[in-house]
Amino acid sequence: xxxILNNEEEAEIIYIPDDEGNDEAFEVxxxxxxxxxxxxxxxxVVPADEEDEEQEVFAxxxxxxxxxxxxxxxxxxxxxxxVEETFNTLIGEFDEAEGDKG
Numbered sequence: 001x002x003x004i005l006n007n008e009e010e011a012e013i014i015y016i017p018d019d020e021g022n023d024e025a026f027e028v029x030x031x032x033x034x035x036x037x038x039x040x041x042x043x044x045v046v047p048a049d050e051e052d053e054e055q056e057v058f059a060x061x062x063x064x065x066x067x068x069x070x071x072x073x074x075x076x077x078x079x080x081x082x083v084e085e086t087f088n089t090l091i092g093e094f095d096e097a098e099g100d101k102g
Contacts (some may be wrong), residue, residue: 013048014069025049026058032086042074042083059083 015023025048030079033041043062059080060071074080 011048014045016045016071029057030087030090032090034082034086042086043071044071044087057087063071 008030013025017025019024020049026045027048028043028045030044031041032043033039040056041062041064043060045060061070061074061079063070064066074083
């Protein structure tokens, strides 16, 4: 499952507490699951209040329970490498599909 949000869809905003406990808004730009049998789900977010072309992308593993999302940091380097590779592949496919439309 891959869900890449484009500009025509309404952005999904989630709030993540910072180190001081203040909620910061992030826009979900992608959700995906891996085909490795682990049923792990990941989402990629960017700060919602920034409009720069070059935004820092944050990745989290997540679980959903009763419409509540629980985020988990990706701390294992091998897991991070796999998520980064999947993200880059999916973005490349999305860019190709967008290029075919235009």
